[in-house]
Amino acid sequence: MKFGIVVDEGPYTHQASDTAYQFTKAALEKGHEIFRVFFYHDGVNNGTRLTVPPQDERNIQERWTKLAEEHKLDLVVCIAAAQRRGILDENEAKRQGKDANNIAPGFRISGLGQLIEAGIVADRLVVFGD
Amino acid sequence: MKFGIVVDEGPYTHQASDTAYQFTKAALEKGHEIFRVFFYHDGVNNGTRLTVPPQDERNIQERWTKLAEEHKLDLVVCIAAAQRRGILDENEAKRQGKDANNIAPGFRISGLGQLIEAGIVADRLVVFGD
Amino acid sequence: MSTLHTVNKSPFERSSFISCLNHVKAGDAVLMIEDAVVAARKGSAFAEIVEKAAKDCTLYVLGPDLAARGMGEDDLIAGIKLVDYGGFVDLAAEHDRTNAWL
Amino acid sequence: MSTLHTVNKSPFERSSFISCLNHVKAGDAVLMIEDAVVAARKGSAFAEIVEKAAKDCTLYVLGPDLAARGMGEDDLIAGIKLVDYGGFVDLAAEHDRTNAWL
Amino acid sequence: MAMDEMPDVPDVTKKFLYVNRKAPYGTIYALESLEVVLIGAAFEQDVSLAFLDDGVYQLVDGQDTTGIGMKNFSPTYRALGDYEVTKLYVEKESLEERGLTPDDLMQITYEDEDDDWAEKPSIRIVSRAEMIDIMADQDVILSF
Amino acid sequence: MAMDEMPDVPDVTKKFLYVNRKAPYGTIYALESLEVVLIGAAFEQDVSLAFLDDGVYQLVDGQDTTGIGMKNFSPTYRALGDYEVTKLYVEKESLEERGLTPDDLMQITYEDEDDDWAEKPSIRIVSRAEMIDIMADQDVILSF
Numbered sequence: 001m002k003f004g005i006v007v008d009e010g011p012y013t014h015q016a017s018d019t020a021y022q023f024t025k026a027a028l029e030k031g032h033e034i035f036r037v038f039f040y041h042d043g044v045n046n047g048t049r050l051t052v053p054p055q056d057e058r059n060i061q062e063r064w065t066k067l068a069e070e071h072k073l074d075l076v077v078c079i080a081a082a083q084r085r086g087i088l089d090e091n092e093a094k095r096q097g098k099d100a101n102n103i104a105p106g107f108r109i110s111g112l113g114q115l116i117e118a119g120i121v122a123d124r125l126v127v128f129g130d
Numbered sequence: 131m132k133f134g135i136v137v138d139e140g141p142y143t144h145q146a147s148d149t150a151y152q153f154t155k156a157a158l159e160k161g162h163e164i165f166r167v168f169f170y171h172d173g174v175n176n177g178t179r180l181t182v183p184p185q186d187e188r189n190i191q192e193r194w195t196k197l198a199e200e201h202k203l204d205l206v207v208c209i210a211a212a213q214r215r216g217i218l219d220e221n222e223a224k225r226q227g228k229d230a231n232n233i234a235p236g237f238r239i240s241g242l243g244q245l246i247e248a249g250i251v252a253d254r255l256v257v258f259g260d
Numbered sequence: 261m262s263t264l265h266t267v268n269k270s271p272f273e274r275s276s277f278i279s280c281l282n283h284v285k286a287g288d289a290v291l292m293i294e295d296a297v298v299a300a301r302k303g304s305a306f307a308e309i310v311e312k313a314a315k316d317c318t319l320y321v322l323g324p325d326l327a328a329r330g331m332g333e334d335d336l337i338a339g340i341k342l343v344d345y346g347g348f349v350d351l352a353a354e355h356d357r358t359n360a361w362l
Numbered sequence: 363m364s365t366l367h368t369v370n371k372s373p374f375e376r377s378s379f380i381s382c383l384n385h386v387k388a389g390d391a392v393l394m395i396e397d398a399v400v401a402a403r404k405g406s407a408f409a410e411i412v413e414k415a416a417k418d419c420t421l422y423v424l425g426p427d428l429a430a431r432g433m434g435e436d437d438l439i440a441g442i443k444l445v446d447y448g449g450f451v452d453l454a455a456e457h458d459r460t461n462a463w464l
Numbered sequence: 465m466a467m468d469e470m471p472d473v474p475d476v477t478k479k480f481l482y483v484n485r486k487a488p489y490g491t492i493y494a495l496e497s498l499e500v501v502l503i504g505a506a507f508e509q510d511v512s513l514a515f516l517d518d519g520v521y522q523l524v525d526g527q528d529t530t531g532i533g534m535k536n537f538s539p540t541y542r543a544l545g546d547y548e549v550t551k552l553y554v555e556k557e558s559l560e561e562r563g564l565t566p567d568d569l570m571q572i573t574y575e576d577e578d579d580d581w582a583e584k585p586s587i588r589i590v591s592r593a594e595m596i597d598i599m600a601d602q603d604v605i606l607s608f
Numbered sequence: 609m610a611m612d613e614m615p616d617v618p619d620v621t622k623k624f625l626y627v628n629r630k631a632p633y634g635t636i637y638a639l640e641s642l643e644v645v646l647i648g649a650a651f652e653q654d655v656s657l658a659f660l661d662d663g664v665y666q667l668v669d670g671q672d673t674t675g676i677g678m679k680n681f682s683p684t685y686r687a688l689g690d691y692e693v694t695k696l697y698v699e700k701e702s703l704e705e706r707g708l709t710p711d712d713l714m715q716i717t718y719e720d721e722d723d724d725w726a727e728k729p730s731i732r733i734v735s736r737a738e739m740i741d742i743m744a745d746q747d748v749i750l751s752f
Contacts (some may be wrong), residue, residue, distance in 0.1 A: 010175075026447035026450065027451045038407070048215075050217070053213075054213075056679055058678065083183065085181060086178035086180035123455075128462070130464060143491060145489060148291060159346070160346060170644075184536055213641060242643060245616060246617075247617050249750065251617065269490070283736070283739065295489075328534070329527065330521075358749065373523075375655075430670035431633065
C-alpha cells in the first residue's frame with residue numbers, strides 16, 4: 001500500500017516528527033511504499049542541517065536524512081511555510097538575496113501542490129501534528 | 131519599572147512572539163525599562179535572519195531587530211534550545227563544525243543563566259508561550 | 261500582594277483557562293489574551309463559570325485580540341474590563357507577579 | 363468503509379479527545395498516541411466516557427507511548443487494545459481513511 | 465507558488481475534506497490551512513471544508529486585526545467561490561456552545577454554474593450527526 | 609553550559625516557582641523546564657517546583673522510553689536533591705482526576721543538612737488550596 005505522510009511540527013518541541021518517523025520506518029519494514037513525506041507548518045524546521053542536539057539525544061534531522069537515503073524517500077519541505085520560518089536551499093537563498101542556506105541533505109523544497117498530489121496518489125494520508 | 135520578557139514560541143506559528151512584541155513596545159512607550167527579552171524553546175526561531183515572510187505580512191524578526199536597535203534591547207537566544215533547533219551564530223557554527231550560521235542582527239546567543247538573571251533583576255517577568 | 265494571571269487559549273480547546281480560574285486568589289486579576297478572548301463572550305457554554313469567577317477576581321480581556329476575533333465590547337459578559345497593550349503593561353506593573361497559564 | 367481516528371493529546375489538557383469521540387461512527391477505530399495515552403488509564407475522570415465509547419468503536423493505544431508515560435497493560439481500561447508502530451501501520455491500512463484530531 | 469511547479473497527477477477525483485478546528489490568529493493553522501485549500505483548488509478534486517470546535521471562529525464576521533498587527537485573512541474565505549470551493553460545512557453544536565449564531569458568520573456565496581449562475585450560500589450549517597456522515601464520506605481528510 | 613558564562617547577579621534571594629502543567633515526551637516543555645531548574649540551582653535562589661494538571665505525569669515512576677526512541681529524563685528529578693532543589697509540590701486533585709496516587713510517583717529524596725543529613729522526601733502532596741497559597745507566595749513564576 002502507498003502511504004503519504006504529513007509532518008506539521010518541528011523537531012524536539014513536539015513528538016509529531018518522532019511518531020511520523022517511527023510510523024514511516026514501520027511501514028517500510030512491512031513492505032509498504034512511502035510515496036512522500038511532506039513537511040508543513042513548523043514541520044519545515046525538521047529540514048535544517050544546523051541542529052546540534054545533545055550527544056545523548058536522537059538526531060531527528062539525520063535520522064530522516066538516513067532513512068531517505070536507504071529507501072529513496074521523497075522528503076518535501078513546503079516552500080511557503082519554509083520561507084516564513086527561515087528554511088532555505090541554495091537556490092532559494094540566492095533568489096531571496098540571503099547570504100546563507102540551511103537545508104539538510106535528502107530534503108527538497110517545493111510547493112503545496114506536492115501535498116495535494118500525495119493526497120491524490122497515496123492510498124492513505126497520515127497526518128502528524130500538535 | 132524593570133521588565134523581563136520570555137518568548138517561548140517561534141514566529142508566525144503561535145501568536146506568542148507577536149504579543150510579546152506588542153507588550154514590550156507598549157512598556158517602552160510608558161517609560162518602563164526592558165531588562166532583557168529571553169527566547170526559549172521554539173522561541174529561539176525568532177532569531178533567524180533567513181525568514182522571508184510574504185510581503186503583505188509583518189516581518190517578525192526585523193521588527194525585533196529594529197526595536198532592539200532603537201531601545202538598546204538585550205535579545206538573548208538560549209544556547210541549548212538554539213542548538214537543538216538549528217539557530218547558530220558565527221562562533222557557534224565554527225565550534226560545532228557547521229558550514230553556515232543564521233542568527234539575526236540584534237540577537238545574541240547565551241546560556242540559561244541569562245533567564246534566571248532576568249528573573250532576579252527584573253521587577254516583573256512576563257512569559258509568552260503556547 | 262496579588263497576581264496577574266494571563267491565559268491565552270480558548271477554554272473550548274484547552275483546560276488552562278479553567279485551571280487558572282481554579283487557582284486564583286481573591287483580589288487577583290485574570291487577563292484573557294490571544295485565543296482566550298473567546299471565553300469573554302456572553303452566551304457561551306463557559307459564561308456561567310466566568311460570571312462566577314468575576315465575583316472573586318477582576319477579569320480583563322485584551323481589546324486588540326477581541327477585535328481580531330470579530331468581537332467587541334457589546335459581546336462581553338458584564339463586568340469584564342477591556343484593556344489595550346498599555347493596559348496589559350499597567351496590570352503587570354500593578355500586581356506583584358504574573359502567572360502565565362500556558 | 364470505516365475510519366481510523368488518531369488522537370495525540372491528553373483529554374485533561376485539550377478537548378480534541380472528546381471531540382473525536384463525539385464524531386466517530388459505529389465501527390470506527392480510535393488510536394491514542396503520544397500524550398493521549400493517558401486517556402486509556404483506568405480510574406481516571408475520563409474512564410467512564412472511554413468505557414462508553416468502547417461500545418461503539420474499537421479503542422487502541424500505542425504501547426511505546428504508554429510505556430514512556432510509566433504505564434503498562436495492567437493500567438488500561440478493559441477492552442482497549444495495545445499496538446506497536448507496526449500495528450499502527452496495519453490500522454491505517456485496514457481502515458479507509460485516517461482522521462487526525464490535532 | 466508558480467503554477468508550473470504543479471506536479472502531474474493521475475486523472476482521478478478524490479473527496480478531500482479540510483478540517484478546521486482552531487481559532488484564527490492565536491496560531492497559524494487556520495491561515496496555512498486556507499493556503500492549502502487555495503492551491504488544492506487547482507487540482508479539480510471534490511473539495512469540502514469542515515468548521516467545528518473553535519474552527520467556527522475563522523468564519524466570524526467583522527474580524528479586525530489592526531490592533532494585533534497581523535494580516536486579516538478572513539476576506540479570503542469570501543473568495544473561495546471563485547476557486548470553485550463551495551462547500552463550507554459549519555457544525556451547529558459548535559456554534560451554539562460558543563454563543564454564536566449563523567448570523568454572526570460572514571456571508572460567503574458562490575455562483576452556481578449548473579443553475580444559471582445563481583448566487584448561493586457556501587456556508588451550510590449542519591448538525592453534529594451530519595458532520596459525522598460528511599467525515600465518513602471522504603477519501604482524504606486533512607487537518608492541521 | 610559552562611559555569612563561567614554565569615552572569616554576575618545582585619545579591620538578593622527571590623522565591624522562584626517553576627510550574628509544570630504538561631505531560632512529558634509529547635512536548636519538550638517538561639525536559640526544557642528541568643534544564644532551567646538545573647541551571648537556576650547555581651544561583652542560590654529559593655526554588656520550588658509545582659506539578660499540577662498533566663504535569664504530575666512527569667513524576668510517574670517506571671517511565672520507559674525505549675520504544676519511542678527518546679531519552680528518558682525522569683532520573684534527573686531524582687538528582688534534584690543534589691542541586692538543593694528539595695521542594696516538589698504535587699497537587700492532590702490533579703493526581704486524583706488522573707487515577708493516580710502518590711504511590712505511582714517516583715521516590716525522590718534529599719539529605720537535610722539542617723537535620724544531620726537525614727534523608728527526607730522531596731515530593732510534597734498538597735491540596736489545591738495549598739497550591740494556591742504556594743503560587744501566591746512567589747516572587748517569580750516560570751511556566752513553559
